[in-house]
Amino acid sequence: MTAAIVADDVSRTYELDGVSVPALRGVSLTVEAGDYVAIVGTSGSGKSTLMHLLGGLDRPTGGTLLIGGRDVSKLTPDEMAELRNTTIGFVFQSFHLLARTTAQDNVGLPLVYRGIGRRERRERAAAMLGRVGLAHRVTHRPNQMSGGEQQRVAIARALVTGPSVLLADEPTGNLDSATGQSVLALLESLNADGVAVVLVTHDRDVAARAHRQIVMKDGLISAAG
Amino acid sequence: MRLAEAWRVALEALRANRLRSMLTMLGVIIGVAAVVALVAIGTGTKQQIENQVEGLGSNLLLVVPGRIEAGSAPTSSPLTLDDIDAINRVVGDRTRVAVTIASGETVRAGSRTRFASMQGVLETTPTVFVRNLDRGTYLTRTDVSTGRRVAVLGAGTARDLFGDRDPIGRQITIGGVRFRVIGVFEPLGQSLGVDRDGEVHVPVTAAQRLLGTERIDGIAIRAPDRERIGELSDAVVATLAERHPDTDFSAVTQEQILGVLGDILGVLTGVLAAIAGISLLVGGVGVSNIMLVSVRERTKEIGLRKAVGARPRDIGVQFLLEAVLLTTTGGILGMALGAGTALLVDGLSPVPAALTWWSMTLAFGVSAAVGIVFGVVPAQRAGRLDPVVALRTE
Ligand SMILES: Nc1ncnc2c1ncn2[C@@H]1O[C@H](COP(=O)(O)OP(=O)(O)O)[C@@H](O)[C@H]1O
Ligand SMILES: [Mg+2]
Numbered sequence: 106m107t108a109a110i111v112a113d114d115v116s117r118t119y120e121l122d123g124v125s126v127p128a129l130r131g132v133s134l135t136v137e138a139g140d141y142v143a144i145v146g147t148s149g150s151g152k153s154t155l156m157h158l159l160g161g162l163d164r165p166t167g168g169t170l171l172i173g174g175r176d177v178s179k180l181t182p183d184e185m186a187e188l189r190n191t192t193i194g195f196v197f198q199s200f201h202l203l204a205r206t207t208a209q210d211n212v213g214l215p216l217v218y219r220g221i222g223r224r225e226r227r228e229r230a231a232a233m234l235g236r237v238g239l240a241h242r243v244t245h246r247p248n249q250m251s252g253g254e255q256q257r258v259a260i261a262r263a264l265v266t267g268p269s270v271l272l273a274d275e276p277t278g279n280l281d282s283a284t285g286q287s288v289l290a291l292l293e294s295l296n297a298d299g300v301a302v303v304l305v306t307h308d309r310d311v312a313a314r315a316h317r318q319i320v321m322k323d324g325l326i327s328a329a330g
Numbered sequence: 331m332r333l334a335e336a337w338r339v340a341l342e343a344l345r346a347n348r349l350r351s352m353l354t355m356l357g358v359i360i361g362v363a364a365v366v367a368l369v370a371i372g373t374g375t376k377q378q379i380e381n382q383v384e385g386l387g388s389n390l391l392l393v394v395p396g397r398i399e400a401g402s403a404p405t406s407s408p409l410t411l412d413d414i415d416a417i418n419r420v421v422g423d424r425t426r427v428a429v430t431i432a433s434g435e436t437v438r439a440g441s442r443t444r445f446a447s448m449q450g451v452l453e454t455t456p457t458v459f460v461r462n463l464d465r466g467t468y469l470t471r472t473d474v475s476t477g478r479r480v481a482v483l484g485a486g487t488a489r490d491l492f493g494d495r496d497p498i499g500r501q502i503t504i505g506g507v508r509f510r511v512i513g514v515f516e517p518l519g520q521s522l523g524v525d526r527d528g529e530v531h532v533p534v535t536a537a538q539r540l541l542g543t544e545r546i547d548g549i550a551i552r553a554p555d556r557e558r559i560g561e562l563s564d565a566v567v568a569t570l571a572e573r574h575p576d577t578d579f580s581a582v583t584q585e586q587i588l589g590v591l592g593d594i595l596g597v598l599t600g601v602l603a604a605i606a607g608i609s610l611l612v613g614g615v616g617v618s619n620i621m622l623v624s625v626r627e628r629t630k631e632i633g634l635r636k637a638v639g640a641r642p643r644d645i646g647v648q649f650l651l652e653a654v655l656l657t658t659t660g661g662i663l664g665m666a667l668g669a670g671t672a673l674l675v676d677g678l679s680p681v682p683a684a685l686t687w688w689s690m691t692l693a694f695g696v697s698a699a700v701g702i703v704f705g706v707v708p709a710q711r712a713g714r715l716d717p718v719v720a721l722r723t724e
Contacts, residue, residue: 157718162718162721163718182641182642186639186640186641186642186644187639189636189638189639189717190639191639195638201630201633201634201637201721203631205342214635214638215638215639217332217640218635218638218639218640218641219639223334262638266639
């Protein structure tokens with residue numbers, strides 16, 4: 106079975122007003138199918154930059170990156186969009202739900218770009234909301250839900266297309282610790298069901314429960330295991 | 331499905347910013363309304379004038395001394411009633427030949443006076459031109475041959491001089507000379523703000539005596555059939571040229587007049603529409619501006635949509651639809667406003683207006699096109715946004 110994501114000596118340098126900012130300086134990492142990887146590291150060490158690359162939201166400026174077996178440097182913008190839609194589910198620290206849109210329609214959004222009709226989108230979204238424990242919030246809007254509920258909606262949205270990898274960048278960063286724990290428990294149960302999970306966290310205990318831990322420092326992996 | 335979602339999102343975006351959407355549409359509404367209303371007024375005016383010229387009757391040939399050309403000075407007429415005898419022989423039917431000598435005169439009835447266009451004419455006028463009487467009788471051949479001082483009034487002249495009283499049999503003076511009213515024309519209304527009912531018909535002989543002249547100003551002939559009108563025109567001009575070697579004569583048919591008037595009014599309508607079109611363009615620039623603002627405001631939303639799988643073109647279509655929705659909604663409202671304005675103008679003012687499907691369709695089509703043209707740049711900008719950059723924007 107091919108690995109979900111393979112990064113080989115991947116780097117990413119930002120150009121800011123003519124100054125080069127090397128956010129990643131050569132990172133190699135493999136995410137196997139069904140894997141559970143925790144990434145830790147100080148703020149500014151390049152964790153988000155790496156996650157964006159792994160999720161196909163951005164492209165490396167050096168090295169080779171394979172997502173779902175495909176070399177992202179050879180993909181067109183449309184193919185990248187398809188990859189983000191089908192292979193990857195992304196969960197952000199700040200949820201990024203559409204306001205004025207129900208939980209169900211937020212979750213169904215990725216299915217829009219698969220050309221799936223509204224009725225089926227809503228059915229699948231409702232089922233996915235049930236899976237994350239929000240069967241009673243189907244028609245609620247983000248401003249009618251707690252932070253923990255909003256993040257569960259975001260997780261349901263990431264899962265609705267049945268991706269092989271779930272990428273979560275500090276998903277509990279905006280939540281109180283009790284709520285954060287329940288969100289992490291949800292991610293772990295999803296992993297138990299076979300979805301590979303890559304999780305950025307500051308919580309050592311959480312990281313310890315992962316299959317593998319990666320420590321980032323100054324754009325490099327300083328420790329892995 | 332993607333398109334349905336794009337429609338839904340575009341509608342939702344416009345609804346969420348109702349006031350801004352309305353203000354943006356206003357430019358398009360005014361532009362489209364201006365095009366529709368101005369074209370309607372141009373078309374209405376054209377139709378009215380054409381109807382009037384057609385109302386003169388078909389197969390009409392007008393002969394005047396001089397050349398009919400822009401900038402040529404009016405020629406003083408050498409025509410007399412002797413020429414009419416010659417033309418009658420050419421035409422072969424004197425009931426088909428009419429003449430006129432016109433002069434503006436003060437007309438008085440009792441204490442009331444008004445300025446009117448006195449027309450010295452033959453008894454053939456109502457058959458050559460289509461003119462119907464409201465009351466009384468028209469001039470007779472005897473009236474003309476004896477120079478009897480009888481008059482037929484235009485509806486406006488009759489109203490101003492006699493009000494509700496019946497003018498038939500009453501005395502009036504024209505240029506100080508006494509005439510007896512024997513008939514009143516049906517009203518014709520106005521054209522281009524000119525009252526066409528302010529006339530007085532008298533026998534040409536009486537008019538000549540009043541004015542102390544033998545001349546007549548012009549001749550009108552109703553040709554027996556359309557095919558021979560050119561032939562007849564040449565024969566008449568040749569006859570007149572032979573009798574007056576020093577003068578040029580021009581003959582125009584009613585169709586030629588219609589053609590020229592139609593061209594002039596067509597150009598005028600086109601110019602009006604073009605001016606109105608410019609305001610539509612200005613409206614389009616407004617749409618473009620607002621769309622750019624909208625893209626900036628929704629940068630995060632665009633980033634999120636891209637993150638979950640929207641292609642550049644999915645985002646582009648969404649914003650393009652929003653722009654087109656703005657302008658076509660504006661276009662429909664503008665059409666309604668323009669049509670309403672045209673109907674009001676037509677009903678409440680002497681200016682005629684006629685709605686045309688082509689102008690409505692054109693204005694709507696242009697507003698949709700404006701949406702596409704001015705929506706493309708913002709839509710492309712939105713489509714090309716980098717998902718990471720868009721998501722990091724706070
Ligand atoms: N768009 C950008 N332009 C320039 N520099 C950036 C950009 N995004 C991140 N960086 C820089 O890259 C480094 C790594 O950032 P990030 O990956 O967000 O770190 P972390 O998520 O570990 O806190 C930081 O120094 C940050 O300032
Ligand atoms: Mg980060």
